[in-house]
Amino acid sequence: MTSPVNLTSADFLAQLETVIRQFDYYHYPNENMPRHHWKQLVDAGVYLPVIPRALGGRESHLELCEISRLAGYHNLALGLFLMTPLSIFTRTLVHFGSPELQQEVIHHLLTQAHIGGFAVIDPDAPSGATTMHTLWEKTSEGYHIHGRKHWQGYSHTADWWLIVAKDQANGTAGDKVDFFICKRSDGFNTTETFYPMGMRLIDFGINEVSAVVPEHNKLAIANSSFTELLGLITGGWGQWSAMATGFLTRIYEEANRFTSNRLTRAGHLKDLGFVRYKLGLIGAYRDACSELFTYVKEQTDIQDKYPREMFPIQAIKAVTSDYMYLGANEYLELCGAEGYRYSAASNFAAQAMSDARGFSILGGANDLLYSQLPQYCLQSPAAEGKGDFLEILENYAHTREALHHLGSNRHLLKQIPSGNLQLVFYGKILARLFTLQLLEGSNLTPALSEAAQACCLAEIIQLLGSFTLAEKIADKSPS
Numbered sequence: 001m002t003s004p005v006n007l008t009s010a011d012f013l014a015q016l017e018t019v020i021r022q023f024d025y026y027h028y029p030n031e032n033m034p035r036h037h038w039k040q041l042v043d044a045g046v047y048l049p050v051i052p053r054a055l056g057g058r059e060s061h062l063e064l065c066e067i068s069r070l071a072g073y074h075n076l077a078l079g080l081f082l083m084t085p086l087s088i089f090t091r092t093l094v095h096f097g098s099p100e101l102q103q104e105v106i107h108h109l110l111t112q113a114h115i116g117g118f119a120v121i122d123p124d125a126p127s128g129a130t131t132m133h134t135l136w137e138k139t140s141e142g143y144h145i146h147g148r149k150h151w152q153g154y155s156h157t158a159d160w161w162l163i164v165a166k167d168q169a170n171g172t173a174g175d176k177v178d179f180f181i182c183k184r185s186d187g188f189n190t191t192e193t194f195y196p197m198g199m200r201l202i203d204f205g206i207n208e209v210s211a212v213v214p215e216h217n218k219l220a221i222a223n224s225s226f227t228e229l230l231g232l233i234t235g236g237w238g239q240w241s242a243m244a245t246g247f248l249t250r251i252y253e254e255a256n257r258f259t260s261n262r263l264t265r266a267g268h269l270k271d272l273g274f275v276r277y278k279l280g281l282i283g284a285y286r287d288a289c290s291e292l293f294t295y296v297k298e299q300t301d302i303q304d305k306y307p308r309e310m311f312p313i314q315a316i317k318a319v320t321s322d323y324m325y326l327g328a329n330e331y332l333e334l335c336g337a338e339g340y341r342y343s344a345a346s347n348f349a350a351q352a353m354s355d356a357r358g359f360s361i362l363g364g365a366n367d368l369l370y371s372q373l374p375q376y377c378l379q380s381p382a383a384e385g386k387g388d389f390l391e392i393l394e395n396y397a398h399t400r401e402a403l404h405h406l407g408s409n410r411h412l413l414k415q416i417p418s419g420n421l422q423l424v425f426y427g428k429i430l431a432r433l434f435t436l437q438l439l440e441g442s443n444l445t446p447a448l449s450e451a452a453q454a455c456c457l458a459e460i461i462q463l464l465g466s467f468t469l470a471e472k473i474a475d476k477s478p479s
Contacts, residue, residue, distance in 0.1 A: 004045030005056065012045060012058070013066055019044045020067075023075040023201075025348035032203045033081065035157070039113035046082065047109055050090045050302060055106050061302045068239040069293070072246030076324070076355040077201035079243035080362070084153050085109075087236040087302065089116030089162050093181060095305045096219040101181055105160055117158030119149040119188075120229075123206055130175035130226045134209060135168040142214040145180055145187075148206060151362075155205035156190045159183065162219075163209065164229065175226045179219040187211030198354030199362075230314075231306040236363060237317035238300050241293040244320035248286035251331040251352055255279055258335055258347055269334070278330045284455035285323035287448050291438045292316045311376040311398055315431035318366045321359035328356035370427030374417045377430065388414040389426075399430060402437035405457050412464045421474050425467050432456045432463075 004012050019040050022028065049064040051057025064086065071079040093105055093116070108114040122132040134147025145165050152158075161182045166172060182188055193205040221228065256279060259270040269275050296316065300307065307313050332339040332349040339349035360366040377383065382395035390413045393399045403410060417426040436456040442449050 001043060004048060005058065007045075009060065009063055012048075013063060013070070016041075016044045016046060016067060017070050020070050020074055020078065023071075023078045025075050025351060028075060030200050030342065030351055032157070033201050035113065038115065041082075042110065042113040047086060047090060050086045050094065051106060051110075052094060055094075055102060056110065057106075059303065061300075062297060064302055065239065065242045065293070065297050068242035069246040072243030073250045074246075075201070076243060076247045076352065077199045079239070079246070080199055080355075080359075081153070081201050083236045083239050083243075083363075084118050085116045087239050088118045088233055089160070091235050091302060092162055092179070092219065092232055096179070096221045097181065098216045098220070100216050105181060108159065112159075114159035115154050115157055116160045116162065117152050117154040118233075119152045119161050119163045119207065119209070121149065121151055123148055123150040125172075128226075130177055130229065131172075132164065132166060132177070133172050134163070134165040135172070136165040136178060136180065137168040139212060141212050143180060143218060144210075144212050145182065146210045148208050150206040151194070151204055152207070153202040153204060155207055156193060156203045161188055163188075163211075167223075176223045177229060178222050178224065179232075180213055181217045181219065182209070182211045182213050186213055196358070198351070198356070198358050227310075228306075230310065230364070233364065234307040234310070234313045235302050237313050238296040238302070240320045240359065240363075241289055241296045241316050244289040244324050245286065245293045247324055247352070247356070248282060248289055248327045251327055251349075252279070252282045252286050254347060254349075255282055255331045255334050275334065278334055280451060281455065282327045282330050283448070284452045285327040287442075287444055287452040288435050288439065288456060289320050289323055291442045291444070291452070292320060292435060294442070295438055309376075311373060311430075312434065314369045315373060315398075315434045317364065318360070318369045318427075319431045319435055321356075321366060324356040324359050325353075328353040367424050370431065371420060371423040373427035373430045374423050378416070389416045390414045393430075393433070399433040399437065401440060402433045405436060405453070406460065409461060409464055412467075421470060422467075425463055425470065429460050429463050432460050436460075 002015060004015060007015065046067065048058040049060045049067065051059065053059045068079055068082065071082055090109065093102060109116065122134055125131040125133050132147065134145065134149065136143050136145045145163055147165065161184065163180045163182050164177050165180065166177055187210045189208050191206050191208050193203060196204055259275050259279065260268055262269040295312065300313065332353045335347045335349045338344045338346050342350045377392050377396050380396060383392045386392045386395065390410060393403060393413060417423050436453055439449055439453045439456065
């Protein structure tokens with residue numbers, strides 16, 4: 001294998017794709033990735049796009065995007081596997097770690113194929129990223145971090161951890177957190193492993209932490225809020241559009257091939273109108289995600305410490321994960337009973353469905369992310385002096401060009417949202433308006449663009465129509 005550092009971008013990606021292909025759904029086992037396979041990816045340069053040139057990397061946002069797309073095409077779980085070590089752990093280390101810490105950790109990542117994980121959520125705490133009970137205290141040796149973490153990827157295999165903890169002097173109240181880099185050998189121990197529904201390439205579990213790390217292992221992002229914590233993981237969210245584009249492109253190809261070959265009494269499955277409609281839905285989800293992916297490539301950069309805006313990146317994470325799940329479900333149904341079992345020779349629909357299901361839950365629950373989108377609108381300059389929410393949206397940069405599609409339904413967005421139920425429903429609508437607006441200016445063919453726009457608009461109309469029902473159901477739920 002040629003050293004990946006000085007290759008042209010095209011040659012670098014081509015060489016890496018030869019390694020990525022071995023993880024393809026049709027022949028890679030649905031189980032945790034062994035370390036020697038991870039080493040092959042590292043030797044091919046998978047870390048290099050997020051590492052600065054001064055530290056031996058390639059420092060390329062576009063190459064990272066393409067790696068994520070290729071991974072999503074061949075195996076969606078591989079895309080998620082790559083996201084944390086690259087887009088969260090290494091990116092955060094590069095932006096906020098001391099030079100001494102960067103040198104130490106990156107050397108191990110590149111020469112020993114070490115894995116970096118991200119430990120946030122505590123099993124004993126209430127729901128929420130900053131409700132954790134993991135604490136740190138200053139000692140003569142540096143910092144003592146103690147607590148429990150769960151559902152972080154690579155629970156049993158990661159060599160290094162980006163750990164989020166609170167200052168013991170302030171207790172567990174409040175949402176201020178600090179960040180540390182910790183070696184597993186410093187005191188990060190796995191006490192239980194999980195058997196997840198999907199994403200089995202990654203090992204999940206519960207870990208107990210009692211580690212002492214030197215002072216320079218504390219990152220330069222002290223006393224951070226929940227919003228700042230979200231900002232750190234947005235680099236990963238941007239890559240979901242890349243994974244979704246690759247994944248939905250692949251399952252469209254697979255569904256098209258399956259239905260073209262499957263015989264019925266009247267010909268082939270694809271000859272049926274409803275089957276072509278379901279194929280068209282997968283294609284529309286693919287094209288919408290492709291347009292969101294273009295936005296990520298052109299309007300964001302993994303080298304940015306924090307996102308330029310939170311609204312677009314949260315909308316992208318939520319919409320792409322919804323569309324991966326919806327597309328996978330259509331693929332499975334098109335494959336019929338053969339799609340409802342693992343390791344079928346004709347398709348990989350069952351595994352694709354199991355993997356896609358986790359994306360709206362892991363990495364930040366979609367309901368939470370949707371609920372914040374209306375609040376970004378209300379806090380923006382577009383809200384100044386406006387009497388209702390529709391007026392705000394008519395002036396908000398990420399929605400104003402798409403509102404004309406709603407026609408007579410526009411008035412349904414006049415009420416300013418309040419309360420969790422309204423915020424989530426409005427957030428779903430806003431995310432699709434954002435997607436619809438991007439599709440209007442896309443480079444897709446007119447037919448593909450119109451189909452994707454029609455899909456987004458139908459979802460918006462359905463959400464608007466379902467809101468009254470949702471309020472009635474929520475009000476009648478038992479207390």
